[in-house]
Structure formats: structure tokens, C-alpha cells
Amino acid sequence: MSQGTIPARQRRSQQTHKKLLAALEQLLKTKSFHDISVAEIGKVAGVSSATLYRRFKNKNALIPVLFDLQKRQMEQWVDSNHANIELGTISLKGALQRIARIAVRQLIEQRHIMKAISVLAHTRPELFGDEWQSREKRTLEIWKILIAHYENEITRTDKALAASSLAYFFNTIFVERIVFHDTSSNWGLDIDDEAFADEIADFAYGYLTANNQ
Amino acid sequence: MSQGTIPARQRRSQQTHKKLLAALEQLLKTKSFHDISVAEIGKVAGVSSATLYRRFKNKNALIPVLFDLQKRQMEQWVDSNHANIELGTISLKGALQRIARIAVRQLIEQRHIMKAISVLAHTRPELFGDEWQSREKRTLEIWKILIAHYENEITRTDKALAASSLAYFFNTIFVERIVFHDTSSNWGLDIDDEAFADEIADFAYGYLTANNQ
Amino acid sequence: MSQGTIPARQRRSQQTHKKLLAALEQLLKTKSFHDISVAEIGKVAGVSSATLYRRFKNKNALIPVLFDLQKRQMEQWVDSNHANIELGTISLKGALQRIARIAVRQLIEQRHIMKAISVLAHTRPELFGDEWQSREKRTLEIWKILIAHYENEITRTDKALAASSLAYFFNTIFVERIVFHDTSSNWGLDIDDEAFADEIADFAYGYLTANNQ
């Protein structure tokens, strides 16, 4: 349970909790967290703003919960087999493309919540707990496994560094285009999201396999 | 002249204009635009907040000017020979490293103002005029020139796409690490900024030269 | 039974009643009635705030009960022989000293509850019923008895007035020093409470026996 969240005993209050989060998510589609007032959230959720304060310590306490929500949504999405990668049967390039496409699709799916999280992470980093770090660690592990699997093909010598670089790269490069799609410049990239994912995969592939004589 | 800026006829008011922007820049080092009040800006600038409204239509009108300021600072920096690249005498890889390092250094230099611009671009895109697009165009041109120059070495077939991809890539990938340095996760990238720049250059180099059979 | 109190039929609810009052008393040690919320009282008492409303009409209804509680505590204290005065065996001055010391001790004992009552009496006099008046009457009677007993020694001619003056005096003069001990100025009175009581007794003794030619 995120910090600042007040445990809900009854079913009614759990519903309220959900309704509030759903309202927040809804509102985040059109404005930033800062520009959404507690009253607004309450209104959309169909409860009074005082009720929000029964479930959350204060407005900021919604943020970690938003974070949790994003995580849960992502896990659901992963579980539903959208994110299956069988390293055994696929080339390195294919794997990278697969990953890039999955990342893009998932980011599209969670566009609004990710926008909020991204802005908040840049604006109010102090409101994020350290759960962030555990996600980071797990991601890094996955990249290490992938690199080990394609060891022969990869020319990078410092494998740990390569894992870190890839993790940074994949977690950074899509957000601008996918999440801030409507607001940020597109640099004449008039290709669809799938093709974009492939381009990105090419960066990663090139990085891993280039001749570094 | 940015929109919302009121032309300053007299020298005194030009100074006021400068003082206000300097104050804003100063304040952006410690908090976000949203968290800086007009009164505060006036105080640091040594003028009253009402005076600000004689130079700017409203608080938001500062943003395009901030943007201009960043541009001017960058141009100064470029002019001062920090950003000289002689394509003739240098390998593709060397050129990319050079560019990456320059980008990093320049971002470090303008860290605070870039943070503000980045957040605002994500939060209030409507406040940015279309000058953005002309920068975008010029950047794209530069990449096209570079790609043409190393044509033989580059395996990418769609040169225009490659230019766009590189432009997107270089304008996106550094910000997280350099500008949001203190707030965002570093994915175990325990290398210094120069080495980081080189890693990034490797992505670009790999992308441009990989065997795409 | 104080007004606003809902009669408690069952033993369980009597205990709840007690627990609530004990909680209030406890909380009054650190903050004023106004600053104590119903939720807080409930929490300390170990019941929900809704339960409080089953025992009391509203928050204010606690006040008369607080008053009762103070009375009961005082009576207990008196019964336990702390307050025994045998007029027969003691001088007027001795009697006054005795009374002053008793008053001081009792005020110390009930410091917190008396602080609450004092502030509330000044702030919300309408919340006190008229039971106050019966206490007043009884006190006055006692002073009349004392004055009658030492008739010869006393130079005051208007005995009724003397009784009233003494009653007012003794009921007023200690509170500032004893009850608001930590908050109010002490006028350089660097003596202990017992010596203070004696000083006060001297005022009363002087008043009663001075040469009023």
C-alpha cells in the first residue's frame, strides 16, 4: 500500500478509492496533475472532496498510488501475453524489434498515466518512493540476460555497461514521441509507430554489434 | 520578438527586461516555473511585479522569451568556438562523438533553463510559438549534410529518415541524464558525462553503419 | 445529568461515557477544547466518533459533563479528608491559610480540567448550565459561617459583603498562578506554592481585620 493511502475497510470505500483514481486518470488526459484540483477529482468521481481526504492523506498522496496503478496496469498487460519474447527462437535484431514494439504499444496504452508520471518525476521527484529503484534493478537484470544470450553476436566488451546503456536508452527514447506525441516536435519522422520502433531497434542493434576495432 | 512581449523603447526598460529574465533564470535553478510567483521574479529583479506587466502581457509571456534567451545563449556558446566541427578532417565516429560531447557540454551549461523549457514544453505546449519548427528544420539540414558527407560509410538507405532519426535521437537522449541529472534514475550508468557521450555516439554510429543485409 | 447527555442504560455504554470523558481530560492536558477534534477524542477513547454522538448530543454537550466531572473529582478529594477545617481549634489567620493552601492544592490536582473550564467559561459561557449558581450559593454560605465564627476579630461591618468579597477573591486569585502556571507572567513571585498561598491568606486576613476607622 502506498504511503499516504488510508486503508479501506469496507467495500464501499474501496469503490470510492477506485472511483477517485479513475477520475484522476480521466482528468490527466486533458491536463497536468498540478492543474487538476481536488474538487475536480471529487466531482468527476462523484464524491465530495472531503471524501478524498478520507482515503488519501493529501493531494500528493495520489501520486504513489498513480504509480502503483500504472504498474498494475502494466503487469496485467504483460500477463495477457502481449509481451512474450522467446529468446530461443529469434535473432538478436528480431528480439530488439520485438522489445521496441512492445514498449511502444505499452506506452501507447498507458499514454496518459505515463505523461503524468513523467512530468511528476521531473517536477516533484521527492514524491516518488524508492520502489522506482527496484523496477530499475529488475529491468537491468533482463537486459543482462538478453546480452548474455546473444553473447557471440555482440561486440561490446563491457557487458554491464551495455546493459545499463540499453536500459537507459529504451526507457528514455520512446517517451518523447509516444507519450508527448501531440505536444513535441517530430523531426520529420513521418513514419508510423511500428516503423519508429524498428528504427529505434536499429540503434540498439547497431550499438551492440558495430565493429569496434 | 516573442509574442506577448511589449516593445521597449527606452534603454531603461530594456534593462528592466533583461533584469526580469535574469531573475527568472536565477529562480529556475531552484524551482519550477509554476512555483515561481510574479512577485518573486520582481523581487529578485529589483522591480515591482506591476512593472513586469508593463514589459510582458502576462506571466506566460515570459516563456517564449525564455526560449529566445536559451537560443541566444546557445548561439553565443556556438560562436565562441566550442562547437566547431570540421567534417573534413575527422572520421564519422569521431564526428558523432564530437557532436555528442558538444551536446552534453552545452546541456550542462544550460541545465536550468533547459529543465524549465523541457517541463514547459510537456506541460504547456501551447505557449511555445512556431519558432520551434524553424530550429527543427535547421537541425535536420545539418544532419543531412553530415550524412551526405559520410555517404560511403553509411549503410542506411533512406537518408532522409536517417537524418530525422538522428535528429530525434540526439535531441532526446541526453536530456534525461544531463538536465534531470539529480532527479531521474541512472540505470547503473556509473560513467562520467564524457564517457556517456561516447556511448551515445556509439548508438548513432552503429545505427548508421550496421550491416542491414 | 448534564444537558445534552444521552442517558446510558446499559453498563457498556456507561463505560463508553467514562472512556470518552477520560479521553477528553487526557487531551485537555495538551490542547484546548477547541483544538481537540471529535475524532481525536474517539481515537483516544478507543471508540468511533459516531459513537460519541450516541452518548452526547454534540461536541459542546461534553462541556457540562466536564464540569460535572470536575465537581465529582473535587468532592472525592474533599471527602478524602484533604479539605478538613476545624474552625473551633484554629485562629482566623490559620483558617485562612488552611483554606488558601487547600485551594492551591486542589487547583494543582485539577489543573488541566480547570484550565479547560476556565477558558470555556470565558469563551462559551452559554454552554454552562445554571448549576454554577448553586455552587456559588453554597460557597457563599461557607464564608458566612466562617465570618460569623470569627465575628469578634473581624472589623468589617457589612458581613454579607465581606462574604461575597472573600468568595470572589478566593475563587479568582489562584487561577492565574496555579492553573495558567506555565503561560502567564509571575511578577517576580519566586516563592513556592505554599508560600504563595500564605501571601494570599494575608490579603484576606488584612481585609477582614484592618482598622477601618
Added chain:
Amino acid sequence: MSQGTIPARQRRSQQTHKKLLAALEQLLKTKSFHDISVAEIGKVAGVSSATLYRRFKNKNALIPVLFDLQKRQMEQWVDSNHANIELGTISLKGALQRIARIAVRQLIEQRHIMKAISVLAHTRPELFGDEWQSREKRTLEIWKILIAHYENEITRTDKALAASSLAYFFNTIFVERIVFHDTSSNWGLDIDDEAFADEIADFAYGYLTANNQ
């Protein structure tokens, strides 16, 4: 200038300052400081509540100013010769009566503001600066002078203690009757305020002159 007060440069703002204080004083006639909202003060003063925050750091910052106001009002009153005591030409008893009557009259004059100060001193002592102490000191000096002047008549041996006791006594004993006149019990003291002052003077006189063999 009291802490939390923002200096007023223009005449208009000084007027606003005055209007706000006058409004507060007015409102204190019917309710306690705690029960008066900032909005209310603004309304009565004829300004918006935001304006109050231009002159005062916050609501609490009004309190020291209230304190100042009381002091200034008192000084004015004293200067207007209401409080003249010529020790040379008057008996000890006469002097004490004079003082008691003056105290009573002055308290009547400042009844409402004194009620507020008294309640606040008991409720929020932390909001009072240490100016209190300097007043205390001066009062003590005056009593020492008086005692020295009537040295022969006075039977008390510890003169310093006597001064402290009198200071405490005179600063405590009137408030209940005069300031909380309408709310507190009167113990059958059916005499007018002047006669009441005389009774009180008798306590002091008796204290100072009693036979302490």
C-alpha cells in the same frame, strides 16, 4: 512594529491597517478571536481578505498588533490625566483606592480588547512576544516606589515580595469582574464598580498594614 506586520508605505495602506484593526476590535465585542474569520474581518473593514495578508503575515500576526493597540490606547488614556496619582498628598489607603479605581475604569474602557488579550494569553501564549516582560518590570518598579513611600505605615518586612504580590494581585483580581462581567459569576457582589474597587483596595491595604506579630 510588531512581528508579522508588513510596513505600510502609503497613506492608503496605513488606513487599511487601521481599518482592519478597528474591524477586529469591533468583532471582538461579540466573539472570540478564534471564532472570527479573516473573511469577516475583511468584510467589516471593507477590504478583501487578501488585503489583510498584504498587511499581516497571517491571521495570528494580528495578535501582537492588538496588544500594541491596547498599549497605545492605555497610554493615551494615562496621558489624558485620568491616571494621575500624587503620592505626596494622599494617604496609603487613598492611594490604593485611587489605583484600584483607575484600574477599574481603564479596564472598563478597554473591556473588549482586554477580553481578547486575556483569552489569547491563556490559549495561545506562544503568540505573545516578550514585550510583556518589560511591562511587568515597569509595573513592579511602580509598586516598589509606592511601598517605599509609605514605608512607615507598612508592616510587611519583605518589601520586594510585597511589591510582587501587589502587582500580581492588582493585575489579576479585576479582570474576572470587569472584563468578563457578563459571563462570569458575581458571587452576590451587588455593588457598583467603584465600591468594588474600594473593596479590592481594602484587601491591599489590609495586606500591607496588618499586625503581623
Added chain:
DNA sequence: TATGAATGAGGTTTCATTCAT
């Protein structure tokens, strides 16, 4: 019955902006 849930009304404070000197 007891209580967790819910809320309406209200409180203090901030701030971008306009007014008046």
C-alpha cells in the same frame, strides 16, 4: 448497536492581475 464512510460548510492562504498614486 457501533462504526466506517461520507459530506457540506467553512477556514486560511496564495497569486496573477488590475488599480490608483
Added chain:
DNA sequence: CATGAATGAAACCTCATTCAT
């Protein structure tokens, strides 16, 4: 022209009290 003064609108939050389980 520059600025101190003023403000309307809105923000977050609290709490005594009622509702519904």
C-alpha cells in the same frame, strides 16, 4: 513611467455531524 495597494478567484484542507451497513 513605475510602483505600492488591492482583489477575485481559487486552491488545499479540516471538522462536526449524518448516513448506511
